[in-house]
Amino acid sequence: MKKKQTAETDKKQAILQTTLALITENGFHNAPMSVIAKRAGVAAGTIYHHFESKEQIINALYALEKEKMGLALLQKAGQDGTYKNQFFQFWENLFTHFVKNPASFLFLEQFANSPFIGQVTREENKHFYLPVIEFIGLGMKKGFLRKMDIELAVALIYGNVVSAVKLHLSGELKMNNKRVEQAIQATWDAVRK
Amino acid sequence: MKKKQTAETDKKQAILQTTLALITENGFHNAPMSVIAKRAGVAAGTIYHHFESKEQIINALYALEKEKMGLALLQKAGQDGTYKNQFFQFWENLFTHFVKNPASFLFLEQFANSPFIGQVTREENKHFYLPVIEFIGLGMKKGFLRKMDIELAVALIYGNVVSAVKLHLSGELKMNNKRVEQAIQATWDAVRK
Amino acid sequence: MKKKQTAETDKKQAILQTTLALITENGFHNAPMSVIAKRAGVAAGTIYHHFESKEQIINALYALEKEKMGLALLQKAGQDGTYKNQFFQFWENLFTHFVKNPASFLFLEQFANSPFIGQVTREENKHFYLPVIEFIGLGMKKGFLRKMDIELAVALIYGNVVSAVKLHLSGELKMNNKRVEQAIQATWDAVRK
Amino acid sequence: MKKKQTAETDKKQAILQTTLALITENGFHNAPMSVIAKRAGVAAGTIYHHFESKEQIINALYALEKEKMGLALLQKAGQDGTYKNQFFQFWENLFTHFVKNPASFLFLEQFANSPFIGQVTREENKHFYLPVIEFIGLGMKKGFLRKMDIELAVALIYGNVVSAVKLHLSGELKMNNKRVEQAIQATWDAVRK
DNA sequence: CATGAATGAGAGTTCATTCAT
DNA sequence: CATGAATGAACTCTCATTCAT
Numbered sequence: 001m002k003k004k005q006t007a008e009t010d011k012k013q014a015i016l017q018t019t020l021a022l023i024t025e026n027g028f029h030n031a032p033m034s035v036i037a038k039r040a041g042v043a044a045g046t047i048y049h050h051f052e053s054k055e056q057i058i059n060a061l062y063a064l065e066k067e068k069m070g071l072a073l074l075q076k077a078g079q080d081g082t083y084k085n086q087f088f089q090f091w092e093n094l095f096t097h098f099v100k101n102p103a104s105f106l107f108l109e110q111f112a113n114s115p116f117i118g119q120v121t122r123e124e125n126k127h128f129y130l131p132v133i134e135f136i137g138l139g140m141k142k143g144f145l146r147k148m149d150i151e152l153a154v155a156l157i158y159g160n161v162v163s164a165v166k167l168h169l170s171g172e173l174k175m176n177n178k179r180v181e182q183a184i185q186a187t188w189d190a191v192r193k
Numbered sequence: 194m195k196k197k198q199t200a201e202t203d204k205k206q207a208i209l210q211t212t213l214a215l216i217t218e219n220g221f222h223n224a225p226m227s228v229i230a231k232r233a234g235v236a237a238g239t240i241y242h243h244f245e246s247k248e249q250i251i252n253a254l255y256a257l258e259k260e261k262m263g264l265a266l267l268q269k270a271g272q273d274g275t276y277k278n279q280f281f282q283f284w285e286n287l288f289t290h291f292v293k294n295p296a297s298f299l300f301l302e303q304f305a306n307s308p309f310i311g312q313v314t315r316e317e318n319k320h321f322y323l324p325v326i327e328f329i330g331l332g333m334k335k336g337f338l339r340k341m342d343i344e345l346a347v348a349l350i351y352g353n354v355v356s357a358v359k360l361h362l363s364g365e366l367k368m369n370n371k372r373v374e375q376a377i378q379a380t381w382d383a384v385r386k
Numbered sequence: 387m388k389k390k391q392t393a394e395t396d397k398k399q400a401i402l403q404t405t406l407a408l409i410t411e412n413g414f415h416n417a418p419m420s421v422i423a424k425r426a427g428v429a430a431g432t433i434y435h436h437f438e439s440k441e442q443i444i445n446a447l448y449a450l451e452k453e454k455m456g457l458a459l460l461q462k463a464g465q466d467g468t469y470k471n472q473f474f475q476f477w478e479n480l481f482t483h484f485v486k487n488p489a490s491f492l493f494l495e496q497f498a499n500s501p502f503i504g505q506v507t508r509e510e511n512k513h514f515y516l517p518v519i520e521f522i523g524l525g526m527k528k529g530f531l532r533k534m535d536i537e538l539a540v541a542l543i544y545g546n547v548v549s550a551v552k553l554h555l556s557g558e559l560k561m562n563n564k565r566v567e568q569a570i571q572a573t574w575d576a577v578r579k
Numbered sequence: 580m581k582k583k584q585t586a587e588t589d590k591k592q593a594i595l596q597t598t599l600a601l602i603t604e605n606g607f608h609n610a611p612m613s614v615i616a617k618r619a620g621v622a623a624g625t626i627y628h629h630f631e632s633k634e635q636i637i638n639a640l641y642a643l644e645k646e647k648m649g650l651a652l653l654q655k656a657g658q659d660g661t662y663k664n665q666f667f668q669f670w671e672n673l674f675t676h677f678v679k680n681p682a683s684f685l686f687l688e689q690f691a692n693s694p695f696i697g698q699v700t701r702e703e704n705k706h707f708y709l710p711v712i713e714f715i716g717l718g719m720k721k722g723f724l725r726k727m728d729i730e731l732a733v734a735l736i737y738g739n740v741v742s743a744v745k746l747h748l749s750g751e752l753k754m755n756n757k758r759v760e761q762a763i764q765a766t767w768d769a770v771r772k
Numbered sequence: 773c774a775t776g777a778a779t780g781a782g783a784g785t786t787c788a789t790t791c792a793t
Numbered sequence: 794c795a796t797g798a799a800t801g802a803a804c805t806c807t808c809a810t811t812c813a814t
Contacts, residue, residue, distance in 0.1 A: 011777090027308045029222050033805060043779045045807075054805070106308075113299075113306045115220045148375045151366040152357070156379055159356030163348040173344040182341045186349055190383035204795095225787055236796040238790075247788065397774095413694045415608050418808055429775040431811075440809065492692075499688045501606045534761045537752040541742040542765055549738030550731075559730040568727045572735055576769035590798090612784055622800045624786075629798095633784065775814080783807070790800075 012050045014040040016064065019057050024103040028058075028114060062111050065104045070128045072097035083144045084188065090135070091161060091184045098165040099175075105165055129154060146193050153191050160187040205243045207233040209257065212250050217296040221251075221303065255304050258297045263321045265290035276337045277381065283328070284354060284377045291358040292368075298358055322347060339386045346384050353380040398436045400426040402450065405443050410489040414444075414496065448497050451490045456514045458483035469530045470574065476521070477547060477570045484551040485561075491551055515540065532579045539577050546573040591629045593619040595643065598636050603682040607637075607693060641690050644683045649707045651676035662723045663767065669714070670740060670763045677744040678754070684744055708733065725772045732770050739766040 018040040022031035033054060037044040051057045073093050081089070098105040136153050139145035145153065164183045168175040175183070211233040215224035226247060230237040244250045266286050274282070291298040329346050332338035338346065357376045361368040368376070404426040408417035419440060423430040437443045459479050467475065484491040522539050525531035531539065550569045554561040561569070597619040601610035612633060616623045630636045652672050660668065677684040715732050718724035724732065743762045747754040754762070 025308065027221075032803075034803085037780095044805090045780065046778055048806070049777060106306075109306045113302045115218065115299075148379075149366055149372065151360060152372060152376060155356040155360050155366075156353055156376065159352045160349055160383075163352030164345070167344060167348050173342055173348075179342065179345060182339075183345060183349065186341075186383040190353075190379040226789080227787070230797090237788090238797065239795055241789070242794060411694065414606070419810080420808070423776090430809090431776065432774055434810070435773060492694075495692045499685075499692045501604065501685075532761075534765075535752055535758065537746060538743070538758060538762060541746050541752075542739055542762065545738045545742030546735055546769075549734040553730060553734050559728055559734075565728065565731060568725075569731060569735065572727075572769040576739075576765040608783095611782075613782085616801095623784090624801065625799055627785070775812105777812095777814105779809105779811075781808100784805095786804070787802100788800105791796105791798095793796080793798105 011040070011042055011046065015042065015047055015050060015057065016061055020061055020065075020103050020107055023058075023061075023110065024106045028110065058111070061107065065108055066128050068101070068104065069094070069097060069108070070131075074131060083139055083142065084192075086135070087139070087188060088184050090132070091157070091187060092180065094158075094161045095164055095175075095180065095183075098161070099168055102169050105169065109162070109166075143193060145191050148191075156190055157187055160190070204233070204235055204239065208235065208240055208243060208250065209254055213254055213258075213296050213300055216251075216303065217299045221307065251304070254300065258301055259321050261294070261297065262287070262290060262301070263324075267324060276332055276335065277385075279328070280332070280381060281377050283325070284350070284380060285373065287351075287354045288357055288368075288373065288376075291354070292361055295362050298362065302355070302359075336386060338384050341384075349383055350380055353383070397426070397428055397432065401428065401433055401436060401443065402447055406447055406451075406489050406493055409444075409496065410492045414500065444497070447493065451494055452514050454487070454490065455480070455483060455494070456517075460517060469525055469528065470578075472521070473525070473574060474570050476518070477543070477573060478566065480544075480547045481550055481561075481566065481569075484547070485554055488555050491555065495548070495552075529579060531577050534577075542576055543573055546576070590619070590621055590625065594621065594626055594629060594636065595640055599640055599644075599682050599686055602637075602640075602689065603685045607689065637690070640686065644687055645707050647680070647683065648673070648676060648687070649710075653710060662718055662721065663771075665714070666718070666767060667763050669711070670736070670766060671759065673737075673740045674743055674754075674759060674762075677740070678747055681748050684748065688741070688745075722772060724770050727770075735769055736766055739769070 015036065018036050019031060022036060022039070033047060034044060036057075037047055040047075047057075051060065073090060075093050076089055132154060133150055136145065136150050136157075140147055140150075140153075160183060164175055164180065167173045173179070208229060211229050212224060215229060215232070226240060227237055229250075230240055233240075240250075244253065266283060268286050269282055325347060326343055329338065329343050329350075333340055333343075333346075353376060357368055357373065360366045366372070401422060404422050405417060408422060408425070419433060420430055422443075423433055426433075433443075437446065459476060461479050462475055518540060519536055522531065522536050522543075526533055526536075526539075546569060550561055550566070553559045559565070594615060597615050598610060601615060601618070612626060613623060615636075616626055619626075626636070630639065652669060654672050655668055711733060712729055715724065715729050715736075719726055719729075719732075739762060743754055743759070746752045752758070
């Protein structure tokens with residue numbers, strides 16, 4: 001009973017995590033179902049009990065990683081602290097999450113830049129962005145941030161985090177505390193009043 | 194013969210541009226050689242007289258588009274004008290180039306985020322970044338820009354351009370003159386002293 | 387227990403009828419066990435408590451439908467009536483049975499024309515044909531029918547019924563009473579003295 | 580040039596004939612592409628240069644065999660000879676064609692009784708039946724045949740030929756000249772005035 | 773007896789690459 | 794250099810069957 005349910009969950013998770021790892025290592029192609037099956041420790045056919053198709057695995061993975069990212073982002077984000085401090089906290093939350101989960105980051109970037117992504121997935125973006133959009137909107141209303149389209153502000157901020165993560169993960173420039181501080185400060189100066 | 198050479202160049206260009214278009218439309222996969230051949234108006238085997246493999250086409254395409262981008266970036270960048278004006282000019286050059294050549298932009302982003310890219314291509318990056326790196330370094334030495342690792346500054350600036358282009362091309366937020374101005378100003382405030 | 391046995395019979399019947407329906411709709415392929423199970427309202431494994439294999443289901447179905455056909459054929463076939471009238475009655479019995487049970491007809495035709503059928507099933511044919519063969523043999527002996535090999539006579543007669551049913555079920559020519567009458571008469575004229 | 584064209588035709592023909600043989604031997608399933616390729620002496624991929632899909636091979640085969648059948652049927656069918664003689668000739672033409680080409684016969688029967696066949700293929704039937712329909716219609720107008728729907732007459736006649744061929748090919752009753760004569764006579768009596 | 777998740781061989785199809793012309 | 798038919802390994806996905814529960 002319990003065991004069975006756990007086993008089922010385990011296999012589904014194994015398939016998802018194996019797919020994530022393979023795509024991160026080799027790209028969307030070079031992640032054939034046969035290899036996913038082998039590395040996940042299941043038979044090829046078993047995958048199709050949990051997912052309808054390869055595309056569905058990838059979409060499920062996208063939703064999962066987006067959710068994880070959303071949760072990580074909002075950590076330690078109580079009402080306490082100044083607006084600026086909260087801004088710094090959010091930035092660092094996201095950065096830390098990606099640095100600690102490089103596969104997740106690389107997958108999301110690959111997905112975002114592939115012509116897979118359509119209107120459908122954009123909706124999920126909206127769902128995730130909601131608290132952030134609110135936070136940015138609030139900052140503008142209260143006069144902490146300069147007035148511009150929220151989409152633009154979000155894109156610039158998120159883009160800076162992404163840039164910093166890429167720099168770090170690619171090995172081009174390891175982001176120590178000082179550099180992270182500089183990057184956050186730069187982002188803040190870019191949008192603050 | 195001049196004619197023959199031109200024909201050869203034409204075919205090579207046709208193959209490259211067709212590949213660019215197909216990858217942009219359908220992603221790295223769904224750009225099979227057979228379709229490239231058909232759309233480029235050449236036989237399948239002919240491609241292999243001009244390129245050793247499919248990977249080589251993509252690499253050649255990457256070099257080509259990086260070069261075009263470099264040339265566009267440095268346009269109208271004489272010594273005249275203040276440092277800030279030149280900064281603004283560079284930013285806009287890059288933005289305009291990408292908006293006018295969306296296929297080029299989408300290809301470069303896809304390429305950059307695929308695990309294809311290795312050490313080899315990083316070298317070419319350096320070659321392209323050289324004038325920019327000099328310009329940024331100069332800004333720091335002269336006190337226009339705050340001191341930080343040049344790689345970080347470049348990543349933040351380039352990242353902002355990319356964010357703005359994506360916003361525009363995806364249709365999420367069309368970048369009119371005012372918004373472009375806001376974006377450049379934000380980037381400038383992020384790195385200026 | 388009576389109840390249990392009924393339940394068992396129900397499941398067996400459900401499996402058989404579902405298989406019949408699926409094969410008729412989609413052909414021998416596109417009638418996968420998983421779909422049979424789902425539509426019959428049983429688990430995949432349950433089927434294997436009632437049948438050894440998929441082939442066995444089909445063979446059981448063949449025997450079942452042949453039996454039903456045999457029973458329908460001999461209806462209202464008392465000794466009363468002239469030989470010719472009985473002949474007409476048999477023809478119409480068969481025709482009506484097939485028109486009322488199109489799935490049965492289509493299945494039998496598909497089965498008969500597939501290389502599945504071997505010597506084994508031919509034996510069952512003999513068992514079913516027996517009363518008919520007797521009737522035809524009697525007709526020849528009594529001088530109602532012309533002398534020819536009984537197998538040939540049976541084949542021609544049965545073939546005519548099949549032709550009429552196909553015409554009707556395919557929609558090419560709906561068989562009203564007049565047309566049925568013409569078809570029977572034609573068959574009769576083909577074999578009568 | 581000539582050689583190339585011949586080779587192309589040869590491969591296409593080899594694929595068609597191998598498919599015909601395999602389907603006849605094993606049924607529509609159990610004729611996998613891999614086996615077709617092997618037995619036809621070509622690579623798996625080569626098949627797809629000549630046909631878009633497996634279904635297309637089967638459709639092409641159907642059209643081909645229908646055409647052959649049509650040609651065989653009309654042989655030796657000059658205006659000379661009485662109507663009855665021509666009728667006998669046509670019957671025998673068809674019978675002989677099928678007996679000499681059992682694979683063709685078995686394939687056509689399998690195809691006709693599979694749910695593959697749709698409206699599309701019915702059109703081709705019409706195209707083939709045209710001369711026959713004319714001939715039957717003429718016989719009715721001239722008073723040689725009894726009046727009934729032409730579709731019915733054609734179905735009964737064709738059905739009788741099919742019955743005789745099946746009897747012969749299945750081994751149930753080898754059709755010698757005498758039996759063929761009896762079968763034709765029976766068909767004639769079924770529809771003649 | 774019933775279940776249904778798991779199996780894995782094999783299905784149809786694709787595609788980068790080759791080579792005789 | 795150009796051609797495009799041919800290749801065959803590799804791909805995604807299916808399905809009859811099994812077995813632990």
